Amino acid sequence: MREAEDRLSGQFARALAGDAAAYREFLAGLGALLRGFLRRRMERLPDDIEDLVQETLLAVHNQRHTYDPGQPLTAWVHAIARYKLVDFLRRRGSRQALDQPLDDEEEWLHAPESEAMGTKRDLAALLARLPDRQRLPIVHMKLEGLSAAETARRTGMSESAVKVGVHRGLKALAALIREET
Amino acid sequence: MKTDELIAMLATGAGAVDAGAARRRFTLALALGGTCALVLMAVLMGVRADLARLALEPMFWTKLAYCAALAGAALALAVRMARPGARASGAASMLAAPLLVMWLLAVVALGGAAGSEREALVFGTTWRACAFSIAFLSLPLFGGLLWAMQGLAPTRPALAGAAAGVLSGAAAALIYSLHCPELGAPFLGIWYPLGMLIPAAAGALAGPRLLRW
Numbered sequence: 211m212r213e214a215e216d217r218l219s220g221q222f223a224r225a226l227a228g229d230a231a232a233y234r235e236f237l238a239g240l241g242a243l244l245r246g247f248l249r250r251r252m253e254r255l256p257d258d259i260e261d262l263v264q265e266t267l268l269a270v271h272n273q274r275h276t277y278d279p280g281q282p283l284t285a286w287v288h289a290i291a292r293y294k295l296v297d298f299l300r301r302r303g304s305r306q307a308l309d310q311p312l313d314d315e316e317e318w319l320h321a322p323e324s325e326a327m328g329t330k331r332d333l334a335a336l337l338a339r340l341p342d343r344q345r346l347p348i349v350h351m352k353l354e355g356l357s358a359a360e361t362a363r364r365t366g367m368s369e370s371a372v373k374v375g376v377h378r379g380l381k382a383l384a385a386l387i388r389e390e391t
Numbered sequence: 392m393k394t395d396e397l398i399a400m401l402a403t404g405a406g407a408v409d410a411g412a413a414r415r416r417f418t419l420a421l422a423l424g425g426t427c428a429l430v431l432m433a434v435l436m437g438v439r440a441d442l443a444r445l446a447l448e449p450m451f452w453t454k455l456a457y458c459a460a461l462a463g464a465a466l467a468l469a470v471r472m473a474r475p476g477a478r479a480s481g482a483a484s485m486l487a488a489p490l491l492v493m494w495l496l497a498v499v500a501l502g503g504a505a506g507s508e509r510e511a512l513v514f515g516t517t518w519r520a521c522a523f524s525i526a527f528l529s530l531p532l533f534g535g536l537l538w539a540m541q542g543l544a545p546t547r548p549a550l551a552g553a554a555a556g557v558l559s560g561a562a563a564a565l566i567y568s569l570h571c572p573e574l575g576a577p578f579l580g581i582w583y584p585l586g587m588l589i590p591a592a593a594g595a596l597a598g599p600r601l602l603r604w
Contacts, residue, residue: 228407237398264397271401273544273604275412276474285476293475293546297603315476326394333392352400376404384604 214243214319219283226274241267242322244291249323251295254306258298260327265387266294272381288315301391336386344379347372413473416542417466420535421562427531428566436524436570450574453496457579458565460489461587465558469536472551473543479550486557490584496576515573518582524571525564525586532559533590537601545602552598553591560587 218239225233244266248259269290277286299306337345350361351372362369392400432438445451464485471477501509515521536555545551564583573579 225402225405226408226410228405230402230405233405234398234402237402238395241394241398260394264392264394267394267397267401269544269604271405273475275408275410276544278413278474278477279410281474281477286474287476289475289546290544329393333397337392348400351404353403355403357404380401381604388603 214239214322215282215284215316222277222283223279226277226279237267237271239322240270240287241326242324243318243320245326246321246323247291247318248295250321255302255304257328257330260329261331261391262294262298263326264329264331264333265298265384266291268380268384268387269294272384282315284319285315288318291318297388298391301388331387331390333383333387336383336390339386340379340382343367343371344375344382347375348379351376413470413543416539417470417473417536420539421466421532424532424535424559425562425566428528428563431531432528432566432570436567438569439572442569445574448574450576451568453576454568454574454579455565457489457493458561458568458583461486462558462561462565464489465554465561469540469551469554469558472545472547472554473540475544475546490580493576493580497580500576509577512575512577513581515575515578515582517571517573518578521567521571521573521578521582522586522589525560525567525583526589527563528567529556529559529563529587529590532562533594535559537594537597540602541604544604545598548598548602549595550598551602552594552596554594555598556589556591556594557587559594560590563587563590 218236221232221236221239225236241263245259245263248262248266249256252259252262270287273290277283337348340348346365347361347367350356350364351358356364358369358372361367361372365372367375439445464482468479468482468486471479471482497512500512504512533556536559537552540551540555564586567586573582
């Protein structure tokens with residue numbers, strides 16, 4: 211467990227400094243741990259687990275600027291995962307939302323589950339609903355892997371507008387997920 | 392979209408992250424909100440004409456230090472409430488310290504006063520206006536701080552909203568001190584915190600609606 215946390219912390223530190231490969235490894239490792247954690251917490255809603263894994267990963271991405279490097283990663287991830295789980299259960303009107311235990315911050319580190327399950331929600335379909343000024347930067351930069359400069363040339367937007375579009379678009383995607391469920 | 396695809400999408404082109412984002416948002420909210428509150432106070436209420444004389448009174452500086460200590464503790468609390476998993480209990484007890492000191496001073500002042508003077512120490516001449524004036528001046532700060540919180544990730548939105556409210560109230564009280572004629576510790580121990588509680592309650596109500604992410 212210690213080991214898992216140290217590995218994730220190291221990857222996340224490099225990711226925050228701009229290392230995309232480390233970030234990808236971090237998200238993959240985190241996704242497996244979140245899946246294991248949510249599988250234990252959502253025994254009655256097995257079909258929703260993968261959707262919530264995705265929603266939580268998106269939240270971690272959107273909020274990664276709120277991580278304080280002086281703070282344990284465990285507590286930060288746990289607070290986000292728990293917040294998203296409770297929010298999801300509440301949206302569903304589930305009484306489970308009221309009795310989610312708080313205490314063990316390391317609980318999510320226990321048993322990773324790397325086998326992804328099926329999703330009910332299609333993020334690609336939600337992405338398609340975003341306005342062009344957000345959708346196009348995401349499609350070009352995040353899905354096709356173009357640079358901000360190239361994306362700016364193709365879309366006729368400024369480079370800073372492209373970056374803002376990606377940032378706001380991913381936040382808007384999280385908001386769409388909340389509305390949908 | 393499969394989870395692997397989502398991960399690839401999130402990681403692709405994800406640049407370095409600016410670690411100072413939280414600090415910058417709070418600084419901007421306090422600077423702009425504070426300037427607005429200062430202008431509102433100067434134009435609608437007026438800075439005290441006898442400020443130079445007041446500056447000779449130790450209690451005037453005690454009042455400023457009291458408001459500043461409350462604002463400092465509330466800022467520490469609000470910043471922690473905006474970050475997932477940050478410990479907030481230490482900051483919450485820092486908030487109690489200036490209150491306890493002022494209440495102690497109030498007990499001493501009331502104990503040393505004749506019965507007829509006590510009412511004046513508690514109510515001063517402006518008790519009716521005090522709490523509402525502080526709540527009014529807190530409005531631009533309150534709006535700014537909620538904006539700052541919206542860009543961060545409070546996992547306890549009601550508490551986060553309340554912390555933003557206390558901070559806006561304490562900063563507004565500091566500004567209101569330049570208008571307020573009162574120097575009695577009982578007055579400052581009652582009506583000032585009451586003024587801060589109004590935006591705090593508003594924040595607790597608004598938080599769950601405005602601070603979702």
